[in-house]
Amino acid sequence: MNEISTIKLMWLTVNRECNFRCNWCYAAGSEYQAKDEMSLPFALDLLEIAKQLGIGKLFLIGGEPTLWPYLFDFNDAMISAKIKSTLVTNAYRFSSDRFWRKYIEHPNTHIGASFKAFNPKSLIENTKATAFADVTKGLQRVFEYQPNSIASFVYSRPYVSHFLDMMKYAVDCGAFGVSVNFCSPAIHKDRIDDKFLIDIDVLVKEIISTYEEAHAITGGRLVFVMKHPLCIWPKDFIQILKDRGQISTTCHLQHQSGGIIDTDGSLLICNSMFGFPVGRYGQDFKSAESLATFFGSKQMRNYFAQVRAYPSKKCIDCEVFEDCSGGCPLLWTVYSPDSVITGWSK
Numbered sequence: 001m002n003e004i005s006t007i008k009l010m011w012l013t014v015n016r017e018c019n020f021r022c023n024w025c026y027a028a029g030s031e032y033q034a035k036d037e038m039s040l041p042f043a044l045d046l047l048e049i050a051k052q053l054g055i056g057k058l059f060l061i062g063g064e065p066t067l068w069p070y071l072f073d074f075n076d077a078m079i080s081a082k083i084k085s086t087l088v089t090n091a092y093r094f095s096s097d098r099f100w101r102k103y104i105e106h107p108n109t110h111i112g113a114s115f116k117a118f119n120p121k122s123l124i125e126n127t128k129a130t131a132f133a134d135v136t137k138g139l140q141r142v143f144e145y146q147p148n149s150i151a152s153f154v155y156s157r158p159y160v161s162h163f164l165d166m167m168k169y170a171v172d173c174g175a176f177g178v179s180v181n182f183c184s185p186a187i188h189k190d191r192i193d194d195k196f197l198i199d200i201d202v203l204v205k206e207i208i209s210t211y212e213e214a215h216a217i218t219g220g221r222l223v224f225v226m227k228h229p230l231c232i233w234p235k236d237f238i239q240i241l242k243d244r245g246q247i248s249t250t251c252h253l254q255h256q257s258g259g260i261i262d263t264d265g266s267l268l269i270c271n272s273m274f275g276f277p278v279g280r281y282g283q284d285f286k287s288a289e290s291l292a293t294f295f296g297s298k299q300m301r302n303y304f305a306q307v308r309a310y311p312s313k314k315c316i317d318c319e320v321f322e323d324c325s326g327g328c329p330l331l332w333t334v335y336s337p338d339s340v341i342t343g344w345s346k
Contacts, residue, residue, distance in 0.1 A: 007295055009258025010055050011271075012046060014038045014071070015063040016263060019092050020127040022116055023158065023196060025186075037063075038263045040070040042281075046261055047077055052288035057084040060108070061260075061271070066093040072106035084109040090116065092131065094138035104145070113142045114152050118162060118169035126158050136173060143174030150221065151175035155203075156183035156196040163210050167217045177221025178214075179248075184227050184330045186272045194334045200232055208237060215244075222246050229311075229327040230320045231342045238320070254325045256304040259295070267294075269303075272330055278303060314343030 015037035018025075050058055058078065065071060066089050078085050087108040094100050117123035120132040129135070143149055151170040153159070159166060170178045182203070185194040198206075207224075214222055225248045230238050241247035252258040253270050260268040265281030268274070278300065285291040294300065310316055311326040326341065 007053050007055065007258055007292060009057075009059070009252050010046075010050050010053075011059040011061050011258070011260040012038065012043065013061050013063070013260060013262045013268075013271075014043065014065050014074075015068040017067045018062060018064040018090075019067065020064065020090055020116065020129050022127050023156075034067075036263050037068060038070075040073055042265065043070065043074050044077055046281075047074070047081055047083065049288045049291060051081050051083060053292060055083070057086065057109070059086045059088060059112075061088045064090060064093070066099070066103075072102065075106045075108055078108075086110045086112050088112040088114060090114055090127075090135070091138035091142050092129070092135050094141045095131070095134035100141055111142050111146060111149065112152065113139055113149065113175070114154075115139060115166070115170060115173070116153065118165040122158070122162070122165075139173040139175075143176070147174075148176045150177040150179050150223070152179035152181060154181045154183050155198070157198050158196070160198055160202060160206060163206055164213055164217065167214045167222075171217055177223070178218050179223045179225060181225040182227040184272055184328045185334050186274065187330065187333065188275055192333050197334065200228065200340065203228075204232060208234070211237070215246075220244060220246075223248055226324060227328040228331065229315075229341050230324040231314075231318065231344050232340065235344065249324045251328075253304075253307055253329070256295075256300075256308075269307075270330070311337035312341040312343070314338070314341050317345055318343040320344055 017034040017037065047058070060071075062068070065087055075085065085108040087110070089111060091111075091113050094103065115135075116126050117132065117135070120130070123129055123132045123135065139151070143151070151173065153166055153170075155163065167178055183196050183198065185192050185197065187193075223246050224241060230249065238247070260271055261281065262268055262277070266277035267279035267281070267284070268276070269278055279285060279294055285294045307329050308325060310321075311329070311332055315321045315326045326337070331340070
């Protein structure tokens with residue numbers, strides 16, 4: 001029997017074209033095709049669905065959404081519908097004076113700036129882009145335009161030994177704070193890409209050894225978006241992060257609270273599972289009611305139940321399982337849970 005599900009969060013992948021070629025990007029499997037983009041009428045249909053579902057904010061992602069030709073028209077439509085929005089961007093295109101002037105006439109509610117490098121060499125190595133000065137200019141414009149905004153980056157293998165360099169660069173660009181997202185595997189149709197995951201021992205060692213300096217650099221405005229089970233970290237470190245409000249755990253996948261609509265109408269439950277849709281616009285849903293019903297279907301409930309299952313028996317009596325749900329489920333496509341999870345007894 002189907003139930004009506006409450007959907008709180010919705011991401012729209014408006015395009016797959018990008019001006020970066022980040023080594024670890026989950027979208028690499030799309031080959032960044034310029035024609036792989038959401039049409040404006042389809043985007044407007046999704047906006048109406050979101051409005052009817054009571055979703056108050058949409059997240060626009062890519063690719064690089066500033067390259068989407070309908071961005072300004074869609075932003076105007078969201079404003080008219082009284083729907084807030086976050087544009088997730090590398091900010092490169094904001095270095096163009098002409099584009100920036102046009103953007104601030106048709107803005108999003110918020111810009112989520114994601115940065116990939118801390119100097120020209122690291123930008124080339126990580127993204128294949130050469131315009132470090134332009135990227136910096138774009139980021140500076142974002143943080144001047146919205147002074148209380150934080151910068152985010154994916155802490156992956158290329159940044160080992162450069163954690164503090166990334167902190168300093170973000171703050172120098174004017175970021176109010178920094179969000180650190182830990183890398184997870186990307187699942188493509190034919191393979192699992194884990195080559196940019198940082199070895200867990202290395203990850204813990206570097207973060208612990210640099211944390212207090214990073215805290216000082218950011219003035220305490222630092223957030224770790226945890227992907228691993230909390231029990232890989234020392235208890236006192238996790239407690240410090242909690243006391244300082246510097247930790248974020250679990251995601252919409254583990255809460256069954258939202259999903260991603262791809263350019264072709266595919267419904268994804270995780271960006272890192274590109275190519276594995278769980279539903280499709282026009283087949284499984286085409287309205288607010290049918291989307292909510294599909295999300296509450298037995299098929300989806302069973303799917304999410306598997307995601308929320310204990311990855312290890314050690315999680316059953318762990319005092320922090322409710323906080324971390326045993327970590328990102330995608331990690332267990334690479335690691336054996338019992339080799340990683342120690343658990344903290346209640």
